[in-house]
Amino acid sequence: MASGADRSVAPPEQAQALFGAALPRMERYAEVLAAAGVERGLIGPREVPRLWERHLMNCAVVEELIPEGATVVDIGSGAGLPGVVLALVRPDLSVTLLEPLLRRTVFLRECIDLLELDNVEVRRARAEEVRSQVRADIVTARAVAPLTRLAGWALPLLGKGGSLLALKGEQAEAELEEARGDLSAQRPCVADVIRVGRGKVEPATTVVRVTVTSEGDHSHASRSRRSAGGGRRKRGRKR
Numbered sequence: 001m002a003s004g005a006d007r008s009v010a011p012p013e014q015a016q017a018l019f020g021a022a023l024p025r026m027e028r029y030a031e032v033l034a035a036a037g038v039e040r041g042l043i044g045p046r047e048v049p050r051l052w053e054r055h056l057m058n059c060a061v062v063e064e065l066i067p068e069g070a071t072v073v074d075i076g077s078g079a080g081l082p083g084v085v086l087a088l089v090r091p092d093l094s095v096t097l098l099e100p101l102l103r104r105t106v107f108l109r110e111c112i113d114l115l116e117l118d119n120v121e122v123r124r125a126r127a128e129e130v131r132s133q134v135r136a137d138i139v140t141a142r143a144v145a146p147l148t149r150l151a152g153w154a155l156p157l158l159g160k161g162g163s164l165l166a167l168k169g170e171q172a173e174a175e176l177e178e179a180r181g182d183l184s185a186q187r188p189c190v191a192d193v194i195r196v197g198r199g200k201v202e203p204a205t206t207v208v209r210v211t212v213t214s215e216g217d218h219s220h221a222s223r224s225r226r227s228a229g230g231g232r233r234k235r236g237r238k239r
């Protein structure tokens with residue numbers, strides 16, 4: 001990937017502890033975001049000085065909520081946040097970056113090649129188009145849609161026990177309370193607001209977690225379904 005002008009985005013001290021062995025590749029990703037990401041309009045130039053604290057580190061701490069070996073779909077990945085960051089810090093995950101815009105998927109594929117990420121696939125589609133094809137243990141999303149609409153896209157992709165992790169701002173509690181009735185009407189679920197990364201990022205990252213509590217009816221999805229990571233199937237299950 002041509003990274004354009006040389007923009008150095010030095011990581012803050014806390015990044016070493018947070019990223020460990022993943023830090024060199026995270027630095028490369030930061031450079032690409034600051035150069036090609038800005039030039040192609042995927043990241044605002046004003047975000048560059050706060051790339052680490054507000055974007056990379058803020059997204060990375062969400063990994064605390066993701067079980068070992070999970071399949072993850074990141075809805076509306078944009079320039080790869082949080083999906084690319086999670087894939088870098090958690091090589092055990094299988095991550096699908098779901099993004100409808102061509103130039104963004106081109107950028108994401110270039111990032112994956114450059115960073116040599118073998119646990120990521122990019123899928124060009126809108127979330128509402130893949131409900132019969134994609135399943136995941138975890139769905140992530142940041143800055144994509146209000147909670148009710150997001151849940152409408154995410155919950156059909158999840159099995160019982162699967163969670164939507166929506167990265168939200170300070171109004172998360174209010175947004176959840178307003179959406180609670182709509183969420184339960186869509187699918188039996190429990191929802192809470194969690195702050196992750198205390199002591200690692202300041203402020204801590206606010207996540208609305210919506211966990212599905214029943215298998216529900218996925219009969220429309222059964223035949224053509226495949227897992228986000230490429231093939232996890234549950235056999236013999238009646239729906």
Ligand SMILES: C[S@@+](CC[C@H](N)C(=O)[O-])C[C@H]1O[C@@H](n2cnc3c(N)ncnc32)[C@H](O)[C@@H]1O
Pocket residue numbers: 075076077078079080081082098099100101104125126127128141142143144
């Ligand atoms: C504001 S950007 C956020 C990008 C990234 N998640 C971040 O935090 O920087 C919203 C992204 O959601 C994508 N998007 C919008 N509607 C979508 C849909 N129905 N399904 C999947 N992605 C969608 C857009 O193309 C865009 O890349």
